[in-house]
Amino acid sequence: MTTFDDREKAFENKFQHDEDLLFRIRMRRDKLAGLWAAGLMGLGGAEAEAYARQIVEVDIGTPGPHDIRDRLAADLHARGVDISDHRVEREMGHLLELARQQVNAE
Template sequence: MNKFSEREKSFEKKFMHDQELQFKVSAKRNKYLAEWAGSKLGKNDEQRQNYVQEVIKADLEEAGDEDVFRKVKKDFENSAINIDDSEIRNQMSLALERAKEDFK
């Protein structure tokens, strides 16, 4: 194998590793966000665990974070709980930072 091929393989491996890490961080962020939201929604432990799975699944609908935001916002609205958009987004940011710390 020549140097170029070795280097190319190395970059491919790093890219795959970075993508996998990003996926894991996002899933962990969604878990933390869902635990916070589930608590605000008055869910018990079992319901909260199911809710975590729902939020993680919602993140697979489209690229980016808006699908998760819309899910959580809609769930608050359906439960007649008034949570400001900025509070949800702030919790998403806090959950992301916490998730990143988990993988350091």
Template structure:
């Protein structure tokens, strides 16, 4: 029974670690996404660029999944008169998640 308990505890620890890694990587991805959008579509620099990136990170806490971030970014780009397709945005989000995950993993 002890061996089973040990395996169960190890699986719980791995699941918690994986969830923490995903949370950190997603937050980092959203920050990088905000920086990319600020550069490419909004023309923001300096503090305004950093503040926008923080807003993108905060937008992810509205509801589960990426739809809140997508809606926030699409609305901001549209309000600024820019054009960005949802497909391109989601593709960039996927690219940046890979980068963010690698960065977080390298730090561990």
């Protein structure tokens, strides 16, 4: 292999690693957001875990940057929780940082 080929392979490996890391962080954030919302809706235990799994699946199955925020806000409003979309988005930002710390600590 030439030096160029080595550099190209290294770049591809780094790109793949970074994408995998971002995916894991997003999935962790989604789970944490699902558990947070479940708590606000009065769900606990197995119900909360099942709801968090649904939220993770929504992010995987629905394209777009606001799919999780919209789903969480809709579910919270349907359960009578008075919360703004901005507050949900702000909490998701906080949970993204928490998820990043947790994944990087693994």
